[in-house]
Amino acid sequence: xxxxxxxxxxxxxxxxxxxxxxxxxxxxxxxxxxxxxxxxxxxxxxxxxxxxxxxxxxxxxxxxxxxxxxxxxxxxxxxxxxxxxxxxxxxxxxxxxxxxxxxxxxxxxx
Numbered sequence: 001x002x003x004x005x006x007x008x009x010x011x012x013x014x015x016x017x018x019x020x021x022x023x024x025x026x027x028x029x030x031x032x033x034x035x036x037x038x039x040x041x042x043x044x045x046x047x048x049x050x051x052x053x054x055x056x057x058x059x060x061x062x063x064x065x066x067x068x069x070x071x072x073x074x075x076x077x078x079x080x081x082x083x084x085x086x087x088x089x090x091x092x093x094x095x096x097x098x099x100x101x102x103x104x105x106x107x108x109x110x
Contacts (some may be wrong), residue, residue: 001046003065008048024070025053026077045074067104072101 003011005021015027023103029043030036047070056066076094083091 001044002049003046005048005050008046008051009045010095021048021051023048023055024074026074028078030078042075042078045071045078046075047071068105068109069098069102072105076101 008023008025008034010021010024012022016025025043025046027046029038031039041097047067048066052066052070053063056063059066062065081090081094083094086094
């Protein structure tokens with residue numbers, strides 16, 4: 001799902017008790033109540049296009065690249081990577097995987 005800052009802030013507040021906009025949120029379908037009902041469905045990724053746009057401008061990169069990066073980041077969370085609650089090593093593994101996948105996407109689609 002792609003939203004604006006207000007939309008993602010609503011979701012962030014309601015589900016994560018963080019009353020601020022963010023760039024991406026992932027909701028895993030293989031965790032909690034109902035896990036395993038649809039084993040082929042990883043979950044949902046919600047991206048703020050507004051935040052992606054401002055981050056892309058700040059970084060001097062194309063908007064589409066920022067969207068791809070956020071999608072990769074969100075999907076890695078769905079696959080169990082965690083840079084927030086995990087160890088420094090886990091965060092570094094996630095960052096390395098993000099870079100690897102993102103670089104593959106750039107080579108394929110640009």
